[in-house]
Amino acid sequence: MGIVVVKDLTVEYEGVIALEDVSLEVSEPSFTVVLGPNGAGKSTLLKTLIGFIRPVRGIVRVLGIDPTKEPYRVRKLVGYLPQREFIERDIPIKVRDVILFGLLARRPPPRVATVRDLEKVREVLKIVGLEELADKRFDELSGGQQQRVLIARALVSDPKLLLLDEPLSATDVKTQVSILELLRELVDERNVSVIMVTHDVSVAVEYSDYVALLNRRLLAFGKPGDVLTPSNLVKAYGEGLRMFLTKEGRVMFIADQHICDFCEYCRSREWRRRRGAT
């Protein structure tokens, strides 16, 4: 049974195509990164997986369930982190209650928290490094801290599949590394599958098992090394960008016309050679 199966998926918004003929499959627990430019349909893909959007064509199965038919069953099993847009900041609600939300919303009413639930909340807060903030108001945290709380909320129900839409936005580098390492650990040790949207190519290179490169169509899907080729990236992001690997193995993008004497790219041999050639 596939964890996520998508076949010939086409999604439209009021007649405008957002995804076209997308097919991909995640069959064993793994870490998949979805990359693509703004408006590529990344969020649309995740929303289709949890049944927020009905596709016009194609087959979708999540943990063996069809989200167009049984959205509520899928949603109770999947941990989803929406892209930050709709969260109302001005509501007096404590961090602890935001995370309990992730547990209680999945149950039928009356949604009463047990001692075990509170323990679980403490556990995930520790994972995201915010255990002292449990009693703080959510709207009094910094943007990055809020994001960590929302990640904890997605983790708290121990889902076997995590769909994360730009979870790293607004977080500092240290937090990003700790979140990514946590996700990697969940995949490797607890058989969780992660599908994560990000704009950071180096995350894909360093942490993912698979990369889906999206720009309305699925341009490439596979191991990061096979997908993140210059020609694929041009297909996704267009001309005018170059990709290079730094000494540490991080992937960076740089504007095509860029010339300087300082950055690694300009000092690299390949660039000197090109400069000599022109």
Next chain:
Amino acid sequence: MLPSFVLYALIASVLVSFVAGTAGVFAVLRGVSFLIAGAAHAALGGATIALILATQTGIPFLPPIVGALLMALAMALATGYAGGRGITARMETAISVFFALSLCLAVAAISLVPSELMSQVWGFLLGDILLLTEQDVLILTVATLVVISLISIFFKEFTYICFDMEGAAAFGMRVHLYNYLLLSLIATSTVIATKAIGAIVVYAMMTAPAATALLHAKSIERAIILATALSLLYLCTSLLISLTLVNIAPGALAGVLAAVVYLISLTIKRARRRIRE
């Protein structure tokens, strides 16, 4: 012993304070405080139409308050429908349209009302907290109990959809159902309060104490308690003034008090924050 109209006015003040505290806080949190103004005018139109139907066509059992409730609920449902997945801007537009529509209906209906019934229309417009009958008080009590119990039962659900509608939906909650329910309860509360303090003042009375409380409270529960206490204070003070000092509409006075206290506490809060920074 108090005269019964004073007793009824006191009971109504307590009831209005409870709905203004609970539904008011949730209306502000949900970003639909304007729904209160809309529902109040829908209630006015509904009550007037019911009045005309009952007297002109002889449809027997349609008291004005039922007409008011039906129109206000229709407005709440339309708002929920137009808002779709919790998008506040779209709800605002829908509320504005229905606000305009129900105001026009109200005006049209009022122009048809025979002059001997105009006092009842004025009652809904300005409130008749000092003219309530035993039956009115009974209806208001039952409606308030229904509103308060449903809001307590679904407190978590309402909190979640106010905080993050998309997240709540993503965890498998039937958010549309709870959204419609919450909007309906806000509309019902508005009708209850309108009966007592009038369609014009109800907006101030239901949003200002809630907004004041939310400036200071650390949790939604506390905001509700504070808003309820503030409303009760404003209403009782106004009743007292209108019964002993000047013969002024108590609802209007309470509305003015509520707005003034809100402005003062907003200023204090801003000033304090500036000092801290």
